[in-house]
Amino acid sequence: MARYTGPVCRLCRAEGVKLFLKGAKCLSDKCPLEQRHTRPGQHGRIPQRKISPYGRQLREKQKVKRFYGVLERQFRRYFEMAERMRGKTGDNLLILLERRLDNVIYRMGFAYSRRHARQLVNHRHFKVNGRNVDIPSYLVREGDVIEFVDRSKNNENIKAMIEDLMTKANPPSWIEVDWEGMKGRIIALPTREDVSLPVEEHLIVELYSK
DSSP: OOOOSSSSSSHHHTTTOOOOOOGEEEGGTTTTHHOOOOOOTTTSSSSOOOOOOOHHHHHHHHHHHHHHOOOOOHHHHHHHHHSSSEEEEEEHHHHHHHHHHHHHHHHHTTSSSSSHHHHHHHHHHHEETTTTTTOOTOBBOOOEEEEEEHHHHHHHHHHHHHHHHTTTOOOOTTTEETTTTTEEEEEOOOGGGGSSSOHHHHHHHHHHHH
16 A cells, blocks of 8 residues: 655645654654744745645645545545535544544554554554454544553553553543553544644535535
8 A cells, every 4th residue: 555655754844734743753842843944845945935725725635634644545535425424524524534543542642653553553453342453544433442452462562652651641532541451442432623633624625626
């Protein structure tokens, strides 16, 4: 499957907002966005011309795709799902992305970043409701229990990681975390207010509705 393998800090600089792609580095003074306020590339210091309405729509879409780590085909599929759901399409789109297993694991505090969470899922470190799941795009439901598999609970490196993450994690209200049991439960589905990324989702709807 295609994926972006370049330096992820360039993505934050391109969007002009922290996408939290590098874990603890994003919260430190070493964050490139804190040190350099210009866009990446040799022309980054040149003042950007006034952006067109289409350009604004495109930038909002790229921002959300990069925040959750999905590519165009998968992102469009989420949009089509959101259109078929009741309610606002933009809100539904963000809620679907927030329900991805890799995002939920990151939000629980069991990984340093969404990319790290995706790697842990791919390596079969988690199970959902007692069944092993290695699909990062798996959509969680209310009542789902996500936990480390037994071999991971006994892994010294994993246990050391959890001890480190416990002091930094701030799980949202729709997730209940049991640090001792190394598991979490979805006590409610997320809402639009639970999405921390500053995004104007209506511009994405306008872009795909053309």
